[in-house]
Structures are given as C-alpha cells and as structure tokens.
Amino acid sequence: MSAPEIDDATTSMLGKIAEIEELFAKAAAGGGEKKVARHRERGKLLARERIELLVDEDSPLLELSPIAAYGSDFPVGASIVTGIGVIEGVECVLVANDPTVRGGTSNPWTLRKGLRANQIALENRLPLINLVESGGADLPTQKEVFIPGGAMFRDLTRLSAAGIPTLSLVFGNSTAGGAYLPGMSDHTVMIEGQSKVFLGGPPLVKMATGEVSDDESLGGAQMHARTSGLADYYATDERDAIRIGRRIVARLNWRKRGPGPVAASIEPRHPESDLLEIVPGDLRIPFDPRDVITRIVDDxxxxxxxxxxxxxxxxxxxRIHGYPIGILANAQGVLFSAEAQKATQFIQLANRSDTPLLFLHNTTGYMVGQEYERGGIIKHGSMMINAVSNSTVPHISLLIGASYGAGHYGMCGRAYNPRFLFSWPSAKSAVMGAAQLAGVISMVSRAATEARGGTVDEEADAGMRAMIEAQIEKESMPAFLSGMLYDDGIIDPRDSRTVLGLCLSAIDNGPVQGTSNFGVFRM
Structure with missing residues (x-):
C-alpha cells in the first residue's frame, strides 16, 4: 500500500474505533448519573466495581458482548456485565447484574447475553460466578423471557453435573425465578441486611395466603444462613462477600486439563499499531491477511x-502466546474449489494434531458462474462446511473484513459454534453486499413486472434499491450485529493478540481433542 492508502486506512479505522468506544462508554455508564448516584447513596458498589474487586489485581478482564441490545428498545449492554476474569489464578466466567439499569431486571437481551456466558463456561470448562442483584424478569416482555429463561437454571445444573463449579454472590434482591440462581449454585454467599432471596415477596405472599411478613423474615440473609440453609456463607458487607468469593475459588483446587503453551511467548517483530493500517476503508479493495497474521503471532x-x-x-x-494454532485467512475474498479443498485438508490435519483453529474472515463467499458450478463448487464448498461443522478442536473466529454468504459459514460463522467470535470495527456480515442484494431484488421485481406485461417505473425502482441498500448496509455493520449477540464483542485491532491469547488460555481449561469422524465428503 502507498503512503496515502495507509493514511486513509488508518484514519478510517480510528474513526470506526471511536464510534464503537462511544457505545462502550454508554454501556459502562449503566442507568445514568442519577441512578448511579442513588445506588451509591445506598452504600452499594456498582456492578463493574464488584467485578474489579473480585478479580486478581492488575489481571486482564475479557468483557463479553459489551454492547448487547444495541439497536433494540433496551439499554445498550442489556443491564448485565459478563466476561472472563482471573480469580486466585483461576479463569472464571463472571455475570453481574447492573441494578442501575431498570433495577437489573432481565429483558430478552439480558437473557441471551447471560445464556451466551453460560455456554462459554460450559464449553471451556470455566467456573461460573453470578453477582446477583436483580428485580427478576422485565414483566412487559415476559412473553420473550419466561419460557426460554428456564435455560439459565438448566445451565447451572449442567455445569455442576460436569464438575464445573458455580457460585452466587447475592448483593441484593434475587426474587421469583431469580431465587433459583443461588438455589442451584454450588456455593452461595449472602450479605447481612442486604441479600433478599424468596420465590414470592411479602405482597404476593399476603395475596396468596393472607400471611403477613417482611423481607428479612421471608428471605433475608440471616434467615437463609440460620434457618433454610440456602446461604453457605454469611457476609457482613459487600467487600466481605467478595473476599469470601475469592476464598471459595482459592479452595476449588482447580486444574487446567489442556496441553498448555508449548513454548515461551515471543512478541511479534512488528508493532501492534500496524494493525490499524491494513484494512482499507472500502472493503472492495483487497489486502493481504499475512500482514495481520505476522502482527499477532509469536515472533x-x-x-x-x-x-x-x-x-x-x-x-x-x-503460535500465539506460546499456544499452537492453525490459521485460515481469506486472501482475496472469493473462495473457489481449490480453496475449499485446501481448507478441508487443513482442518483435518488440525484435528489429527489436536491444534485449535483461528479463522480470519474477509470473504464475499463461494464463486458462482457456469464454469464453477460445472467444476463442483457446491460439493467442494460443502466439503469445507462439513469439515468445519464436525471438527472438534476449538475454533476462534475473528471478522476483520467482509463475511458474506456461505463463505461466512465455511469460515466458521456464529452458527457453527466457535468457542469465541470477535469482530474488528471494519467488519461487515450479511447474505451478500448491500448493493448486490438490492440489485438482485430489483432484477426479480423487474422480471415480475415485465412478465405481467407492465412497465417498470424507473424512479420507483431506484428509490426501492436505495432504501434496501441503506437497510442492508445498516444491518451488516458490526455494531448492529454485536448488539444482536452475533459476536462476543468488537475489539480494537491493536488488542487482537491479547484477546486471542486470553481466549486460548481460557480454552486450555478443558481438553483439546480432535476427531477423524467427519461426514461423507462428496469427491
């Protein structure tokens, strides 16, 4: 790339990073200044402060789905903070309700974000810690929360059955269905005069049974510690609860089951700042993924x-931070038969050697046209998707450019359950490019009109194309997709090596084992 092209790419990327950071700041602000001030007046810590005190000092925290619910009717962040943090040297999945956002109630996006955190804990064998303070379900959206919400409790029991520890630190209300979070956790900590855990509050109990009660006698920490036995530990305040939580993790006798790094970590020979200048602002311009690879891998x-x-x-x-990795990266956008066959063999080899795989996306999909259809592009693309689907080594996907069509599937998109999937601010994903999709719809509409003997209204057609193109462009942007939880977060390209290293370390908590059992390959 020429100097002006590098400058343009850098300027474009920095602008996109700034836009995403604004959304991060909005999520981190919780319910706003007034709600935060009211929460502090009650002598309570904020959700992120609780996490900060819980994790080891100066240890990295990998936040997950930070802008969940962006583009919806609900606050950015979905009233919950999730991530992977290190506690007493043990990597744990952390889920913290943010009571400054609508009382920490669970809306449909809160549920999806929490379920994704549970999935990460189960797949990677990571202890799960819930920092609970929630008003329960967001009642106006109960139709979207109640029935699928049962999976939260199912997940806790499955984690426990798999030998993965679960902890609940109850900082406030945990009522109705939320009472089952501490009830189904392996370890539960409650706080004197602050934790309230009951299936039905005093008004509901009075309505149902006529019994008069108060919060403390019905579900206070002291009652659960001394009478019901639901509380395993009785803390004097929030900081004491956090201290107890850390001691519980320290006593888990937790050991990783993965092979671990095979060599010492060696920094790349190129500065991480170079990653800002590689992806052009216009994704139609190709770039060499090797420029990305050599800036994130060891030495x-x-x-x-x-x-x-x-x-x-x-x-x-x-290798990344000493962990072996196989990498598949789109070099010129389009996937042909040769690329699909090459990917299939490479994925099989990675499974043979028990090596995790990293997919770097920048694809417009599989090639179309008579020559390629006759050459077997469907069966060869199917081979690649077969291999990705049945591979059992851990997969990590990073969308750095375009990720369109079936190429998104072949490169281990969200539906193919990579252990982690992150996006750069430059990423886009859709069934096809916005202009192409609008053009296809226009062609179909024109053909239908002409088949009826009508005349195409060129002005209306142009307006329709512009409207569709704008809609698809918006829906293919990384913030929109991240808001829908189609990734685990948008990251600054300069953080890529660190994020990937944290992912590989988390994955290493469980065994890494490949397979030779793939579906039938059409040769």
Whole structure:
C-alpha cells in the first residue's frame, strides 16, 4: 500500500474505533448519573466495581458482548456485565447484574447475553460466578423471557453435573425465578441486611395466603444462613462477600486439563499499531491477511501450508502466546474449489494434531458462474462446511473484513459454534453486499413486472434499491450485529493478540481433542 492508502486506512479505522468506544462508554455508564448516584447513596458498589474487586489485581478482564441490545428498545449492554476474569489464578466466567439499569431486571437481551456466558463456561470448562442483584424478569416482555429463561437454571445444573463449579454472590434482591440462581449454585454467599432471596415477596405472599411478613423474615440473609440453609456463607458487607468469593475459588483446587503453551511467548517483530493500517476503508479493495497474521503471532513466524495452491485462502501454523494454532485467512475474498479443498485438508490435519483453529474472515463467499458450478463448487464448498461443522478442536473466529454468504459459514460463522467470535470495527456480515442484494431484488421485481406485461417505473425502482441498500448496509455493520449477540464483542485491532491469547488460555481449561469422524465428503 502507498503512503496515502495507509493514511486513509488508518484514519478510517480510528474513526470506526471511536464510534464503537462511544457505545462502550454508554454501556459502562449503566442507568445514568442519577441512578448511579442513588445506588451509591445506598452504600452499594456498582456492578463493574464488584467485578474489579473480585478479580486478581492488575489481571486482564475479557468483557463479553459489551454492547448487547444495541439497536433494540433496551439499554445498550442489556443491564448485565459478563466476561472472563482471573480469580486466585483461576479463569472464571463472571455475570453481574447492573441494578442501575431498570433495577437489573432481565429483558430478552439480558437473557441471551447471560445464556451466551453460560455456554462459554460450559464449553471451556470455566467456573461460573453470578453477582446477583436483580428485580427478576422485565414483566412487559415476559412473553420473550419466561419460557426460554428456564435455560439459565438448566445451565447451572449442567455445569455442576460436569464438575464445573458455580457460585452466587447475592448483593441484593434475587426474587421469583431469580431465587433459583443461588438455589442451584454450588456455593452461595449472602450479605447481612442486604441479600433478599424468596420465590414470592411479602405482597404476593399476603395475596396468596393472607400471611403477613417482611423481607428479612421471608428471605433475608440471616434467615437463609440460620434457618433454610440456602446461604453457605454469611457476609457482613459487600467487600466481605467478595473476599469470601475469592476464598471459595482459592479452595476449588482447580486444574487446567489442556496441553498448555508449548513454548515461551515471543512478541511479534512488528508493532501492534500496524494493525490499524491494513484494512482499507472500502472493503472492495483487497489486502493481504499475512500482514495481520505476522502482527499477532509469536515472533511473526507463520509456516504456511499449500502457499501455491488455492491462493485465495491462506492457511498455516503459528503460535500465539506460546499456544499452537492453525490459521485460515481469506486472501482475496472469493473462495473457489481449490480453496475449499485446501481448507478441508487443513482442518483435518488440525484435528489429527489436536491444534485449535483461528479463522480470519474477509470473504464475499463461494464463486458462482457456469464454469464453477460445472467444476463442483457446491460439493467442494460443502466439503469445507462439513469439515468445519464436525471438527472438534476449538475454533476462534475473528471478522476483520467482509463475511458474506456461505463463505461466512465455511469460515466458521456464529452458527457453527466457535468457542469465541470477535469482530474488528471494519467488519461487515450479511447474505451478500448491500448493493448486490438490492440489485438482485430489483432484477426479480423487474422480471415480475415485465412478465405481467407492465412497465417498470424507473424512479420507483431506484428509490426501492436505495432504501434496501441503506437497510442492508445498516444491518451488516458490526455494531448492529454485536448488539444482536452475533459476536462476543468488537475489539480494537491493536488488542487482537491479547484477546486471542486470553481466549486460548481460557480454552486450555478443558481438553483439546480432535476427531477423524467427519461426514461423507462428496469427491
């Protein structure tokens, strides 16, 4: 790239990063200054402060789905904070209600974000810690929360059955269905005069039974510690509860089951700031993914596999923070038959050697046209998707550019359950590009009109195309997709190596084992 092109790419990326950081700040602000002040007046810590005190000092925290619910009718962040943090040297999944946002009530996006955190804990064998203070379900949206919400409690029992510890630190209300969070956790901590856990509050009890009671006698921490036995630990205040939580984790005798790093971590030979200048502002302009790879892998060493074959897909082996990794990266956007066959073989080899895989997305999909249909693009693309679907080594996906069509599937998109999926601010994803999709709809509409013997209204057609193109462009942007939880977060490109290292370390809590059992490959 020329100097002006580098400057343009850097300016474009920095602008997109600034836009995303504004959304991060909005989520971190919780319910706003007034709600935060009211919460502090009650002598309570904020959700993020609780997490900060719980994790080891100066340890990294990988926040997950930070702008969930963006683009919806609900507050950005979905009234819950989730992430992976280190407690007493143990990587744990953390889920903290934010009571400054609508009392910490659970809306449909809160549920989806919490379920994703549970999934990450289960798949990667990470202890799960809930920091509970919630008013229960957001009643106006109960039709979207109640029935699927039962999965939260199912997940807790499945984690426990799998030998993965679950903890609940109850900082306030945990009522109605929410009472089952501490009830189904392996370890429960309650706070004197602050924790309230009951299936039905005093008004409901009086209405149902005529019994008169108060919060403390019905579900206070002292009652649960001394009478019901629901509280395993009785804390004097929030900081004491956090101290107890840390001691519980310290006593878990937790051991990782993965192979661990195979070598010492070596910093790349190129500065991380270079990652700002690689992806052009216009994704139609190609870029070399090797420029990304050599800036995130150890010592910038990348052993490429089949470099002369299927050149639109770059594959090879590297290490990130000492962990071995196989990398598949789109080099020129379009996937042909050769690329699909190359990817299939590479995925099989990674499974043979028990090596996790990293997918770097920048694809417009599989090639179309008579020549390619006759050459078997469908069966070859199917081979690649078959391999991705049935591979059992951990997958991580990072969308750095476009991720369109079936290419998104072949590169292990969200539906293919990668252990983690992150996006750069430059990413886009949709069934196809906005202009192409609008053009296809226009062609279909024109053909239908002409088949009826009508005349195409060019002005109306142009207006329709513009409207559809604008809609698809908006819906393919990373913030929109992240808001829908189609990724685990949008990251600054300069943080890519750190984020990937944290993911690989988290994955290492469980075994890493490949398979030779794939579906039938159409040759």
């Amino acid at each position: 910038s060493v990348f052993d490429e596999f089949k470099p002369e074959y299927g050149s639109s897909l770059c594959t090879g082996w590297a």
